[in-house]
Amino acid sequence: MDKQCSKCGTTKTITEFNKHAQGKAGYAAQCRDCAKLLQAKWRRENPERMAELKRRWSENNPEKKAEYMRAWRERNPEAAQKNLEATKKFSKKVALESKATATNQGKRWTAEEDAILLAADSSLLEISKQLGRTYATCGMRRSVLRERLARLEIIAATQSRLSSANAGT
Numbered sequence: 439m440d441k442q443c444s445k446c447g448t449t450k451t452i453t454e455f456n457k458h459a460q461g462k463a464g465y466a467a468q469c470r471d472c473a474k475l476l477q478a479k480w481r482r483e484n485p486e487r488m489a490e491l492k493r494r495w496s497e498n499n500p501e502k503k504a505e506y507m508r509a510w511r512e513r514n515p516e517a518a519q520k521n522l523e524a525t526k527k528f529s530k531k532v533a534l535e536s537k538a539t540a541t542n543q544g545k546r547w548t549a550e551e552d553a554i555l556l557a558a559d560s561s562l563l564e565i566s567k568q569l570g571r572t573y574a575t576c577g578m579r580r581s582v583l584r585e586r587l588a589r590l591e592i593i594a595a596t597q598s599r600l601s602s603a604n605a606g607t
């Protein structure tokens with residue numbers, strides 16, 4: 439079976455198209471080559487969304503992430519060593535810097551602070567300086583908030599599934 443790509447107009451065999459549940463006859467409208475280009479374009483144009491997707495994937499697949507990192511270190515031992523040293527240096531610097539600026543340490547977290555912590559585009563170091571708290575406490579607070587958000591998303595998804603199931607009967 440052949441199919442014409444809606445993007446480049448080329449007629450190709452059906453195996454050159456990705457399967458797509460919502461597409462015509464179960465296939466995507468664009469050929470694989472065009473789909474790849476579109477995907478690459480989207481990734482280039484949405485670096486924050488990509489970073490967020492990556493982060494979520496890592497959080498949801500800790501074993502796979504660890505395995506991926508292990509394999510990467512094996513393939514790139516020198517780069518891995520450099521990364522490790524850079525991380526050590528960075529943490530030392532961060533620890534000193536944030537101790538010096540952490541004037542709000544020990545105070546209750548405000549809703550504004552939580553919102554700042556959850557903003558995807560700011561670095562944790564900048565945030566810790568801005569909030570006058572240590573880098574480590576900001577990191578811990580942020581993971582607590584993210585866990586809480588993820589839990590709320592699951593609840594919301596379950597509720598909408600339940601309400602649509604009820605609407606169907």
Ligand SMILES: [Zn+2]
Nearest residue numbers: 443446469472
């Ligand atoms: Zn195409």
